Amino acid sequence: MTANFKPVAEQLAYLKKGVAEIIREDELRARLEKSFKTGVPLRVYLGVDPTAPDIHLGHTVVLRKLKHFQDMGHTAVFLIGDFSAMIGDPTGRSETRPPLSREEVNANAKTYLDQVFKILDKDKTEVRYNSEWLDKLSSYEIVRLCGRYTVPRMLEREDFKTRLESGRAYEQQLRSAQDNQNVQANPWTSSPIQKPQTISIHELLYPLLTALDAVELKSDVELGATEQKFNLLVHRDIQREYGLEGQVCITMPILVGLDGSKKMSKSLGNYVGITETPTDIFGKIMSIPDSLMADYYTLLTDRSVAVDEMFGVTGHHGHDASAHTIDKILDRHPMERKMELAEMIVRDFHGAAAGKKAAENFQRVFRDRAAPTEVPVQRLKVGPPTQVATLVRITELAPSRSEAERLIKQGAVEIDGQRVTDIKQVVDVSSPREFVLRVGKKKFVRIVIVSQ
């Protein structure tokens, strides 16, 4: 059971890579030293609420940090917040989130694990569900728990503060807008009136209940994204209330999404799901702004020292590493660097062969503007001449017929490399044959006409 730990300094260097904040680093060092001496691994946990069936690259940042602890021989605890997901984490929410039903949560939890183990070592991971203990809580225990924290402290958190203020601000702005109704409003200077928001009581409970996870797991370290800092700190405080040593909290930066400005999230659509196809993952990574590459290398790969050298990064994840710097240091074309990054990421989720293939495909499709080697095939029966718009629609390359017609008018549609711009154009499908239908840059379908 006693692991062979690497020297503390070496562990620390690896574990610190890419982190946003460690509270506190000296405590972490002390715990590592103790574990090094006693041979007892640290218990490091990451709690995740299964609020959606898929995880995306943004989630993998913190997951990867958990893996790093695992790599160093510590115990990784992956906690599924099947109970807390039903409450809903108010973090980063400008509005109350609708609680999930138990069924939804269970369904999501199931799909999570497969995905998580693409990063974590399945055999070495302790998987827990917080319903194990939270389900059994009595109301008495909940009240007691609530007695250990105060309302002002809870309301300190930014999410709540802004929401609380939004209501008042809203009212005020409305009033002044009314007072000035005779004055011509200047649309360029008048700031938009904020929608009012509220806070539900259950949202206050979220950090407290999840703190019991930390108590139950007797964690040495808890990981989370920077936006989780408040929650992690509450957990640390409550652990002490329950007679434990407060855990070390490590936060990871929020991954910026494909658009290069907002955080990666499903609702913003600027995400890469880890269950997506190699082609899609590769394509999406290639579409990130160059300025994001350094972050992605740091947060989405295990490379450490090499990355810092590559980008000449002094601090942690570096916005300071401009594309220009990268260029200079690497003396390589940014596109090549990006392709390498994309390949590495695909490899993580689909294996080396898939990564290589995705790279080759990308070359074909974008550099050579050719159809990829593997195009999804759709079979159609022979029939009367069919309008191109109809084909685009039934192959689902466009969500509606109107959209299909628009795309044709805009010159986005090609058949076997021949652009189609006349929406009246028909295709002969009277005898068995096949052709490639292309819409936009990346959507292809090989249509195979079959008799009968």
Next chain:
RNA sequence: GGACGGGUGGGUGAGUGGCUAAAACCAGCAGACUGUAAAUCUGCCGCUCCUUGCGGGCUACGAAGGUUCGAAUCCUUCCCCGUCCA
């Protein structure tokens, strides 16, 4: 419980009886440009039908009714949200 204020397309948000499938902006999509991108420029951006036309039909401004030749706009009831007072 009371007094006010509000709910418009994916988002923000104009619009107070016809000119409104609904300004503007953002997002999105397509084309051009390029090193994949980004930026920029151009176009599109509810659904559907055909004779693809500044064409026809349908659906849409919290919900349901009503007034009107005509309603996102007026009236009634209901639902939801916020502020203040209790």
